[in-house]
Amino acid sequence: MTLLSPIQRLPLHIVKIIVDHVVGSSRLALDGVCKYLQEYEDLLKPLKWVSRNFRAIAFSALHSHGLVSMIGPEIENNLVLPISFGNQPQRVIRNLEVELDERLIHSGQTLDLLALVPCGKCVIPFVQTLTFLFVSSDPDPNEETNWVTAEVHINVFVYRIKLMAPRVSEIKVRPRYFGRPFQVTRHFGNLITQLFNITGRVDYTDVGNTVLPVELSLERIVDLTRVKLTLTSGTYDSGQFMQLTRQSAATLQIIDIESRAIAVCDLVRDSAGGYVTYPSLFKLRVVQSMDSNTRRRLSISNDVVLFPRLRSLFVRPYYSFVDDAAFRGNANVLESLDLMLDGLTVSMLHQRSVFSANSHPKLQQVNLVYFDGYLPDCFTTLAEYMRFALSIGPMASARGLSGVFGKTGLMPGLPLIGNHPCIQVLSLLNVPVSFWDVINLVRLLPLLTDFYAYPQSIGTLPSGVAKNKLVNYVRSTYAPMSRRFRCWHLKCVVYFSLEIAVRCVLLLALACPNMDYAAIAPHSRVAFMELMKRAIDSREFQPYAPRLRRLLFDGPLDC
Numbered sequence: 111m112t113l114l115s116p117i118q119r120l121p122l123h124i125v126k127i128i129v130d131h132v133v134g135s136s137r138l139a140l141d142g143v144c145k146y147l148q149e150y151e152d153l154l155k156p157l158k159w160v161s162r163n164f165r166a167i168a169f170s171a172l173h174s175h176g177l178v179s180m181i182g183p184e185i186e187n188n189l190v191l192p193i194s195f196g197n198q199p200q201r202v203i204r205n206l207e208v209e210l211d212e213r214l215i216h217s218g219q220t221l222d223l224l225a226l227v228p229c230g231k232c233v234i235p236f237v238q239t240l241t242f243l244f245v246s247s248d249p250d251p252n253e254e255t256n257w258v259t260a261e262v263h264i265n266v267f268v269y270r271i272k273l274m275a276p277r278v279s280e281i282k283v284r285p286r287y288f289g290r291p292f293q294v295t296r297h298f299g300n301l302i303t304q305l306f307n308i309t310g311r312v313d314y315t316d317v318g319n320t321v322l323p324v325e326l327s328l329e330r331i332v333d334l335t336r337v338k339l340t341l342t343s344g345t346y347d348s349g350q351f352m353q354l355t356r357q358s359a360a361t362l363q364i365i366d367i368e369s370r371a372i373a374v375c376d377l378v379r380d381s382a383g384g385y386v387t388y389p390s391l392f393k394l395r396v397v398q399s400m401d402s403n404t405r406r407r408l409s410i411s412n413d414v415v416l417f418p419r420l421r422s423l424f425v426r427p428y429y430s431f432v433d434d435a436a437f438r439g440n441a442n443v444l445e446s447l448d449l450m451l452d453g454l455t456v457s458m459l460h461q462r463s464v465f466s467a468n469s470h471p472k473l474q475q476v477n478l479v480y481f482d483g484y485l486p487d488c489f490t491t492l493a494e495y496m497r498f499a500l501s502i503g504p505m506a507s508a509r510g511l512s513g514v515f516g517k518t519g520l521m522p523g524l525p526l527i528g529n530h531p532c533i534q535v536l537s538l539l540n541v542p543v544s545f546w547d548v549i550n551l552v553r554l555l556p557l558l559t560d561f562y563a564y565p566q567s568i569g570t571l572p573s574g575v576a577k578n579k580l581v582n583y584v585r586s587t588y589a590p591m592s593r594r595f596r597c598w599h600l601k602c603v604v605y606f607s608l609e610i611a612v613r614c615v616l617l618l619a620l621a622c623p624n625m626d627y628a629a630i631a632p633h634s635r636v637a638f639m640e641l642m643k644r645a646i647d648s649r650e651f652q653p654y655a656p657r658l659r660r661l662l663f664d665g666p667l668d669c
Contacts, residue, residue, distance in 0.1 A: 204236060206275070209243040209286070215267050216260035216297050237275040241282040242305065246293040260297045268304045281305050282313040292316075299325040307332045310361075312354065315340040326350050334358035341369040342399070348372050356386045363390050370399040375408035375430040378416050385414050392443075394436075395424040407454075410435035421472075422446040429455045434462050446475040447502075456498050465502045476502055477537075537562035537599075544569030545614045552592050552622065562599040565614040581620065581650045588621035595622040599629040608634065612641045616651055619658055626660045 283302050285292040303326050306312045310332055337355050348371050355377060374396045378386050409432040418439040427450050533555050546569040552558055575583045600611055615628045630638050645651055646658045
């Protein structure tokens with residue numbers, strides 16, 4: 111325990127980084143890990159001499175966080191590892207990660223891993239999340255002749271998983287790629303279908319490159335309550351997964367899909383041309399890759415209500431209906447809205463008065479992103495978008511208004527923003543602002559707490575104010591301007607100078623006494639903080655240094 115104690119004190123994500131670095135290595139040198147984990151170097155130094163047994167220590171540390179990970183050689187060297195998790199009681203295990211060769215499951219060899227389950231010696235009763243990291247060995251030349259045998263082995267494997275983790279509520283499937291595509295077999299679809307049936311949930315991620323599409327056993331699937339798919343591989347069969355989703359439409363409560371080709375409209379249209387409704391769905395999140403050149407827009411009959419109980423809607427990159435199909439029948443239950451809007455969608459929502467006054471009494475979180483890019487249907491000006499976006503404001507207690515702008519700037523929206531002082535979160539992506547723009551925004555929005563934009567310059571100084579007197583001018587003229595404003599999110603560093611950003615942040619902090627954080631990209635954080643330290647210690651900011659030093663903390667003080 112003398113070696114295990116220091117590593118147990120590390121955060122879980124740090125321990126996982128260390129484990130990832132030593133997978134496949136018989137001897138460990140922690141110098142490379144310590145280089146970018148300087149904060150934990152004192153804890154890691156005593157472990158630098160450890161060689162072979164460090165893997166067991168690291169995995170035991172994972173277990174101390176409630177996670178057991180059986181990855182790599184552990185499966186080969188100790189097939190009954192689950193019964194010997196060090197000295198830790200099995201009841202603390204909440205998450206279990208297992209790496210398995212999919213082909214060994216078909217052949218029955220992996221069943222040795224669970225051989226003691228029927229005897230009650232390998233039961234982990236409190237596991238809630240079970241993650242399978244599937245790898246594939248070289249293809250079996252006799253694969254086509256052992257279909258029945260493989261089916262039996264899969265059935266036994268799934269049965270023993272149920273016995274081992276009787277309370278599991280979530281099973282995740284993650285194919286793993288080691289420099290080559292994942293060799294999908296004809297049995298893999300049946301295997302993961304049966305795993306999904308254990309919990310009634312689908313959680314599948316394919317972010318690499320599979321050789322063949324996964325063929326699911328759709329006729330064997332139970333009624334699902336949740337579907338979570340991440341499909342960025344170029345070879346998956348989206349039709350299979352859409353059929354899987356539509357087949358459980360009556361019972362699904364959560365749909366979360368990230369893919370290249372699947373849009374919202376694909377969920378509601380079956381192969382026969384009819385409509386599929388989701389009466390129990392309360393959360394819908396669909397993210398389609400931007401490399402899709404075609405924008406499919408579906409028109410739904412006015413008498414069809416697709417999502418009557420929908421409470422949360424997140425759609426990227428565009429709304430794929432011609433009409434208000436996604437908003438019918440759920441005005442009294444919708445709580446969270448996150449949309450990327452183009453000109454056609456803005457016009458449709460405005461013409462149909464989807465968000466009229468007091469139409470959505472439970473709406474609390476709103477984030478709207480306006481895309482006026484380079485498509486012919488994006489004719490809405492920034493001012494029109496802002497007018498529509500802000501019309502939702504009185505119904506929301508917290509809100510983000512975002513924009514991806516082409517030739518338009520910030521100033522056309524300022525008068526409109528000022529008419530809605532309830533805004534708490536404002537995001538203006540890729541919009542260059544000066545220090546005086548930010549000052550005007552904070553004055554117009556007394557409830558503003560977070561602002562997203564990048565500073566381009568200080569701006570034109572007021573008449574009669576010299577550059578070396580600017581600090582005193584801001585302090586005497588504007589402070590205290592707002593006691594609610596907390597954080598300026600500076601966005602990507604490529605758009606601005608760090609020196610200008612530091613000066614703008616310090617000046618704004620003088621005007622807003624409770625501002626305690628400036629967020630910036632991680633790779634620029636160190637340089638940004640060094641410049642800020644120097645600026646605070648300089649002659650012009652030195653009188654206010656005690657209060658400005660709170661900006662040097664690594665996050666808002668109340669987090």
